[in-house]
Amino acid sequence: MKTKPDHWYRQSAAAPVRIVDGRIEVLLVTSLRSGRWILPKGIVERDMTPAQSAAKEAWEEAGVHGEPDIHSLGMFETSKWGGVCSVEVFRMDVTKIADQWPESDKRKRKWFALADAIREVHPDGAAQILQKIALPPLRLTLVRHAKSSRDDMSLEDFLRPLNDRGKRDAPEMGRRLRENGVQPDIIVSSPAKRAIKTARLIAGELCPEAEILEVAGIYEATVAELLKLVQGLPEEKQDVMLVGHNPGISDLAHIFFRTEIENIPTCGVVRLAFDARHWRDISRQRASLLLFDYPRKDTGKP
Secondary structure (H helix, E strand, C coil), X not given: CCCCCHHHHEEEEEEEEEEECCEEEEEEEECCCCCCEECCEEECCCCCCHHHHHHHHHHHHHCXXXXXXXXXXXXXXXXXXXXXXXXXXXXXXXXXXXXXXXCCCCCXXXXXXXXXXXXXXXXXHHHHHHCCCCCCCXXXXXXXXXXXXXXCCCCCHHHCCECHHHHHHHHHHHHHHHHCCCCCCEEEECCCHHHHHHHHHHHHHHCCCCCEEECHHHCCCCHHHHHHHHHCCCCXXXXXEEEECCCHHHHHHHHHCCCCCCXXXXXXXXXEEECCCCHHHCCHHHEEEEEEECCCHHHCCC
């Protein structure tokens, strides 16, 4: 016999996801009573969509933030309060992980490789839902060129080289991207001297054999022109790096993630994934933020 109001039995859950070395990991938390590994879940708040409510539970129970997919992975059922709860699950690509969160003193959390998460999660219905998680088909890494020199004021803007800081930062970001499993099929770069040098230094650490294509239109391109370029990428290139300039590069990232990314610092990188089969179909609703990093991120300085 049900012991709670009917709306309590309509719940949503987050499947917090991150990608490490090209592999999917899922964050699970322990339940309050049994201590078994579960997805963060709770009652769908009346003033929220199920996806928004799932994101709220991910923060309260697991201490993570991210953008939940508006399309659910499916539903599972679990017995509770003398009845059966229907739980709708939403993938959420994690962008921030807190050290302390509302229920950090009540629950444990742990990242599991996807196969291990499927094996450990309770109940069985949740495991079946997790089997639907896969790497998004399309991935795009946006790179703003590294710090450039203005020492020679006689040089036209197109010919400005990298300064010493830029020459240090670009290989460092290449190493960080390599550690995150980034292996682009192609690097598309502005031909401006500071941009193509950035592309080559990153490629030297990331994938020395990578194809680097110089596209004149990237230099001084508007965000609309950059978006058109991306939407016209070859279908066989599913993991692409785009090296360019502000404001266009930051504005392009801003299209897909308005609140998380306002400005990409010099040599900053934004890695996106799109749940779409064709570049022409990418949109904010289909975008997941995989990585936002820049050389001085740990210092809090741009």
